[in-house]
Amino acid sequence: MSDISQEAKPGRAELPSARRWEVLGRRPLYESKWVNLALVKVAPPGREPYEHHVTEVPDAVGVVLCNAAHQVLLLHRHRFITDTAGYEIPAGGIDDSESVEQAAAREVLEEVGWTVRDAAPMFSCNVSDGVSDQRFHFVLAQADRYAGPPVDEHESTSRVWVDPADVEKLIKDGEVPGALSTVALLYALHFQHV
Structure with a gap:
């Protein structure tokens, strides 16, 4: 990466320090x-x-939940704010007393009815850093066992296990309208977590 006013040179360039506001x-x-x-x-x-x-906006967590067949669990739902419908990963807020992994396990149980194991952070990023301070923490977890219908069943119309190739197609076809889910799924696919 180089300054556009300079000719690009092979190799990795030193990044200039950002000018602080x-x-x-x-x-x-x-x-x-x-x-x-x-x-x-x-x-x-x-x-x-x-x-x-x-x-x-308080920090939140998003979870890429995989099963033994390497499928990803997605929720299908309507978002009234944008008047869009599509697929999403389980996600939600982090309570004051929770770690990111604990919040991930709680959100998965509440939204899809599964317990998790091997929850591990993938990465964190700002959601819309031009207007918001919210930070999302993305977690990869394995489905452990189905505990029963989710407490927050009203948050989705259905919940489905999706093969990785079909996840790519859903994203390409615009069926994953939210950036939060798109970024998490693309990251997990790119780095072969699923």
């Missing part, structure tokens, strides 16, 4: 346990300060 203050507009909206006064390098809208 100075945060001058924060003015809350709305606050709840689920989401906060604030105006944050910032000064970009070489620019006049201005107020930028920031959505503050």
